[in-house]
């Protein structure tokens with residue numbers, strides 16, 4: 068397998084796409100950003116904002132409708148690898164991206180996983196949600212089986228921890244208000260990958276194409292629990308910013324989420340994701356129990372402390 072130099076990224080302005088693209092550029096890859104046509108001229112993708120904040124330093128920005136395999140194929144010509152980090156709204160297009168990458172002679176396609184992979188300990192409702200995402204992964208796997216020149220990798224990140232702590236106070240930490248909700252005893256451990264770790268994971272995959280071919284790699288920056296994070300938030304906060312702590316039960320969160328699911332109202336996915344994270348004794352959200360069981364060393368992802376993660380979550384407030 069030859070080395071990878073030229074990389075196309077889909078979703079480069081997104082929550083994870085931006086740090087991944089910046090990390091690839093920083094690592095010395097020649098990066099092309101592929102984006103939807105501006106102004107909603109595409110027939111099969113919804114309108115995109117007229118301005119996108121792409122990381123600086125990409126070699127070029129190319130527009131292509133995500134449903135147009137011929138256009139995508141010409142956009143990907145000459146690239147060694149392609150990475151899909153499109154948002155959940157674009158999930159229906161992932162198969163076209165795989166088809167175009169193979170047709171263009173791309174040797175590695177990083178599928179749009181960036182989640183929990185095929186987590187066998189997920190709640191059944193979450194398995195159902197995940198199944199939609201598996202269609203493109205299975206498609207990439209089938210392509211690779213039929214054509215050895217085409218390979219794929221998925222990146223399992225678990226909880227995107229610094230981003231999620233900032234984005235979802237429901238995870239138990241309202242960093243703007245300095246309030247915390249501790250679920251049950253606060254001792255259930257889970258693994259997470261920071262935005263830095265997510266960017267490094269993709270860099271690591273493309274630097275090690277042979278070791279990462281045709282499988283999902285396990286990323287992690289930290290294994291932690293709510294009590295450790297609360298301690299870290301307290302340590303990283305200034306003296307006048309006291310944290311107010313209340314307690315809730317995972318069982319109530321889970322029941323509420325399932326009621327919303329049955330009633331067809333929104334918000335249940337987040338409720339179940341958080342219940343799954345903190346339900347005690349089942350390690351439902353541990354991607355790799357020990358660092359050695361993960362691919363962190365191969366990929367060059369450093370282990371971060373709870374205080375570092377808390378400082379990152381607080382830094383944007």
Ligand SMILES: NC(=O)c1ccc[n+]([C@@H]2O[C@H](COP(=O)([O-])OP(=O)(O)OC[C@H]3O[C@@H](n4cnc5c(N)ncnc54)[C@H](OP(=O)(O)O)[C@@H]3O)[C@@H](O)[C@H]2O)c1
Pocket residue numbers: 077078079080081082083084101102103112113115116119133152153154155156157179180181182183224225226227
């Ligand atoms: N593990 C977790 O808990 C977790 C959390 C969040 C996300 N994720 C996963 O990470 C991946 C990336 O998510 P993200 O939050 O970074 O994505 P995002 O920021 O919502 O979107 C990324 C890019 O996708 C394109 N896009 C968005 N919506 C689209 C639509 N409806 N149609 C066509 N293109 C669209 C846009 O690119 P252009 O404007 O350039 O076309 C956008 O900048 C997804 O697989 C997501 O499920 C996992």
